[in-house]
Amino acid sequence: MTVLLAACGGGSGFEPTAVSTPAAAPTPGPLWSDVPPLRDAAAQTGRMIGAAVFSSRLGSDAAYTGAASRHFNYLTAEWEMKWNPIQRTPGVFDFSGGDRIVDFAESRGMRVKGHALVWHGATPEWVNALSPPELRIAFEDHIRTVAGHYRRRVYAWDVVNEAIDDSQPGLRSTVFSRGLGPDYVAEAFRLARRADPEAQLIYNDYGAEGLNRKSNDVYNLVKDLKERGLVDGVGLQMHISATSFPAVADIQANIQRLADLGLQVNISEMDVRIKDVPGDAATKLQRQRQVYRDVVAACVAVARCEAVTLWGFTDAHSWVDGFFGADDPLLFDEQYRAKPAFFGVEDAYLRR
Numbered sequence: 001m002t003v004l005l006a007a008c009g010g011g012s013g014f015e016p017t018a019v020s021t022p023a024a025a026p027t028p029g030p031l032w033s034d035v036p037p038l039r040d041a042a043a044q045t046g047r048m049i050g051a052a053v054f055s056s057r058l059g060s061d062a063a064y065t066g067a068a069s070r071h072f073n074y075l076t077a078e079w080e081m082k083w084n085p086i087q088r089t090p091g092v093f094d095f096s097g098g099d100r101i102v103d104f105a106e107s108r109g110m111r112v113k114g115h116a117l118v119w120h121g122a123t124p125e126w127v128n129a130l131s132p133p134e135l136r137i138a139f140e141d142h143i144r145t146v147a148g149h150y151r152r153r154v155y156a157w158d159v160v161n162e163a164i165d166d167s168q169p170g171l172r173s174t175v176f177s178r179g180l181g182p183d184y185v186a187e188a189f190r191l192a193r194r195a196d197p198e199a200q201l202i203y204n205d206y207g208a209e210g211l212n213r214k215s216n217d218v219y220n221l222v223k224d225l226k227e228r229g230l231v232d233g234v235g236l237q238m239h240i241s242a243t244s245f246p247a248v249a250d251i252q253a254n255i256q257r258l259a260d261l262g263l264q265v266n267i268s269e270m271d272v273r274i275k276d277v278p279g280d281a282a283t284k285l286q287r288q289r290q291v292y293r294d295v296v297a298a299c300v301a302v303a304r305c306e307a308v309t310l311w312g313f314t315d316a317h318s319w320v321d322g323f324f325g326a327d328d329p330l331l332f333d334e335q336y337r338a339k340p341a342f343f344g345v346e347d348a349y350l351r352r
């Protein structure tokens with residue numbers, strides 16, 4: 001459980017910085033290289049299994065690279081394709097990190113999901129200082145340039161991320177909603193469609209996994225966008241704790257109602273925290289296995305739920321440690337040994 005500190009580098013952006021902590025007690029699972037590729041199990045159901053990655057570790061860390069290559073067929077940039085890293089300085093685009101991830105995926109026959117064109121949580125400081133007319137120009141330029149750069153190289157884009165408010169109906173107040181008005185969401189999709197007509201365009205959010213006010217708002221938003229031909233899919237983030245998460249039946253019902261709109265659905269950023277599960281390490285890990293199994297099975301049960309992406313894959317590198325506190329939320333431990341959670345996901349794909 002390496003701790004990632006969310007350093008608030010000014011404005012709304014926050015970036016990862018790694019801080020080493022003592023290793024968690026090792027679990028006696030088999031090494032990443034000694035378990036069957038998870039991607040094969042997912043492919044048996046026609047599904048993609050994805051992971052968020054950092055380009056700096058691909059190629060430089062043998063176990064990280066090996067496990068990513070062996071087990072996944074869909075990659076997402078955990079950080080490097082957001083606005084802040086790509087256009088830290090106005091008008092200067094740095095595609096190096098995203099390009100490395102796309103090159104890596106292409107050379108291994110994996111697909112890529114771009115993440116994310118518009119997210120208030122990864123907006124460079126200079127964006128916050130723009131007047132509304134300047135913001136409109138920057139917004140249009142960013143979406144056109146980035147989606148255009150990755151045209152035909154990404155399978156899908158998270159176009160707008162986390163636009164719905166947590167505590168009141170409707171849109172969250174952000175630099176975009178304030179400066180551009182509520183139609184900025186539709187506008188982002190229109191611009192992305194024009195820049196990359198083949199990409200699946202996704203609305204992505206958290207806290208909208210089950211059936212609740214926020215997921216109703218997401219439903220209504222994407223229903224409207226779908227009727228206007230602007231959105232193709234929805235991502236349900238699924239950053240959950242094994243001690244409190246939506247009822248699996250509600251998750252499945254929510255996936256189903258979104259699918260019934262004609263949308264593709266994906267579980268887009270899954271991790272399962274276990275710190276608060278009562279009992280010893282083995283109990284926590286078994287509970288985590290069950291949660292992974294049940295949630296992935298809810299996706300497998302709906303034909304249009306085409307992908308599950310995990311927000312990382314090894315407990316050595318998870319954003320959870322910095323954001324929620326030290327935990328072990330992923331499928332492989334720090335030594336890249338398959339945890340019970342790995343087998344829970346496998347069970348879901350093999351319908352066990």
Ligand code: XIL
Nearest residue numbers: 006014015016078079161237269319
């Ligand atoms: C997080 C990354 O995991 C961190 O490394 C980075 O510092 C901040 O962003 N919802 C999202 C993701 O849509 O983009 C976030 O990723 C986690 C929450």
